Amino acid sequence: MWIRVRIFSSFTTLLLVMLVFMLLVVGRVRFELTITAVSRRYPNQLDYRPIETLTTILILLRFNSGSSTGEEMLVGDFSEEEKDGLYKAIYARRDVRSRFTSRPVEDEKLAKILDAAHQAPSVGFSQPWNFILIKNIQTRRRVKESFEQERRRSAQLIKDETERSDKYLSFKLEGIMESAINLCVTYDPSKFGPFVIGRTSIPEAGPYSVCCAIQNLWLAARTEGIGLGWVSILSNDALVEILELPEHVVPVAYLCLGYVDRFAEKPDLETAGWLPRLALDDVIYFEKWAGAGSNDGRWDGTREAVRAYGRSPRS
Numbered sequence: 001m002w003i004r005v006r007i008f009s010s011f012t013t014l015l016l017v018m019l020v021f022m023l024l025v026v027g028r029v030r031f032e033l034t035i036t037a038v039s040r041r042y043p044n045q046l047d048y049r050p051i052e053t054l055t056t057i058l059i060l061l062r063f064n065s066g067s068s069t070g071e072e073m074l075v076g077d078f079s080e081e082e083k084d085g086l087y088k089a090i091y092a093r094r095d096v097r098s099r100f101t102s103r104p105v106e107d108e109k110l111a112k113i114l115d116a117a118h119q120a121p122s123v124g125f126s127q128p129w130n131f132i133l134i135k136n137i138q139t140r141r142r143v144k145e146s147f148e149q150e151r152r153r154s155a156q157l158i159k160d161e162t163e164r165s166d167k168y169l170s171f172k173l174e175g176i177m178e179s180a181i182n183l184c185v186t187y188d189p190s191k192f193g194p195f196v197i198g199r200t201s202i203p204e205a206g207p208y209s210v211c212c213a214i215q216n217l218w219l220a221a222r223t224e225g226i227g228l229g230w231v232s233i234l235s236n237d238a239l240v241e242i243l244e245l246p247e248h249v250v251p252v253a254y255l256c257l258g259y260v261d262r263f264a265e266k267p268d269l270e271t272a273g274w275l276p277r278l279a280l281d282d283v284i285y286f287e288k289w290a291g292a293g294s295n296d297g298r299w300d301g302t303r304e305a306v307r308a309y310g311r312s313p314r315s
C-alpha cells in the first residue's frame with residue numbers, strides 16, 4: 001500500500017514537473033519570439049520607451065495566446081449551406097454585357113463588393129490594385145469610342161472568314177453606356193516597392209494579383225444580384241489618357257457594373273455557338289504536360305472522379 005502511494009505520488013510529481021517544464025520552455029520560446037518580433041518592429045522603443053514596449057509585448061502575447069487557443073478559424077468551419085452558397089456564386093457568375101436595368105447600385109453594396117475585391121490574395125501582400133469608379137457620361141463616351149475602334153480593328157484579323165467576322169461583329173460585347181457604373185481596375189507596381197516578396201522572379205505576379213481581386217469582385221457582385229462585364233476590346237493607351245493614369249500605372253480591367261433583370265445560365269458565347277465549354281478532363285494533366293509523366297496508377301482514382309464530375313449535370 002505504502003509502496004503504491006509512493007509510486008503513485010512520484011509518478012504524479014514527475015507529471016507535474018514535466019508539465020511545469022513544458023510550460024516554462026514553451027512559454028519562454030513564445031516569449032522570446034515575441035520579444036524578437038517586437039524588437040525588430042520597434043528597434044528604438046525597446047531601449048528607450050519601456051511603457052510602450054511593455055504594452056506592445058502584452059498585446060502580442062494576447063495575440064499569440066489567442067492563436068494557440070483556437071481563436072483562429074477552424075478547418076471545416078463552412079456549413080454545407082455556406083459551401084453551397086460559394087459554389088452557387090461560382091457557377092452562376094456570368095459576364096454581363098446587356099440586360100442592365102436603371103436601378104442604381106447602393107453605396108453600401110458597392111463598398112461591400114469593393115471590400116471583397118480588396119481581400120484578394122496578392123503577391124507579397126502588395127495589394128497593387130486601385131479601383132477607379134466612373135459615372136461621368138463624357139468619360140464613358142470616350143471609352144466607348146475606343147471600344148468601337150478596337151472592335152473594327154480586331155474584326156480585320158478575321159476578315160477573310162466572312163461568316164465568323166459577321167458573327168463577331170453581331171455580338172454585344174460591352175455595356176459601357178447602359179451599366180450603372182464603369183470601373184477601371186489598375187495595377188500599381190510601385191506600391192510598397194520596388195522589393196516585393198515573390199515578384200522578383202515573376203513580375204507578372206503583380207497583375208495576376210489584380211486579377212484575383214477582380215474575380216472576388218465578380219463573385220461578390222453576382223451574389224448581390226449585380227452584373228459585371230469585362231471589356232478588353234479597348235486600347236490601354238486610350239484608357240491611360242482618358243483616366244489620366246500616371247506613367248507607372250497599368251490598366252488591367254475595364255468593367256461595367258449594374259443590376260440586371262436576369263443572369264444567363266450559360267456564357268453568351270457558348271449559347272451563340274462561338275465556342276463550347278471544354279470537358280473538365282481535357283484541361284487536367286497529371287505530373288507533366290499532356291500527361292507525359294509516368295502512369296503508375298496513382299492518379300487513376302482522380303482521373304475517374306474528374307471524368308465522372310465532368311459528366312455531372314452541373315457542367
Ligand SMILES: Cc1cc2nc3c(=O)[nH]c(=O)nc-3n(C[C@H](O)[C@H](O)[C@H](O)COP(=O)(O)O)c2cc1C
Pocket residue numbers: 093094095096097172173174230231232233266267268269270
Ligand atoms: C480577361 C477577360 C477579358 C474579357 N473581355 C471581354 C470583352 O472585351 N467583351 C466581352 O463581351 N466579354 C469579355 N470577357 C468575358 C468573356 O467573354 C466571358 O468570361 C466568357 O465568355 C465566359 O462567359 P462567363 O464569364 O459568362 O462565364 C472577358 C473576360 C475576361 C476574363
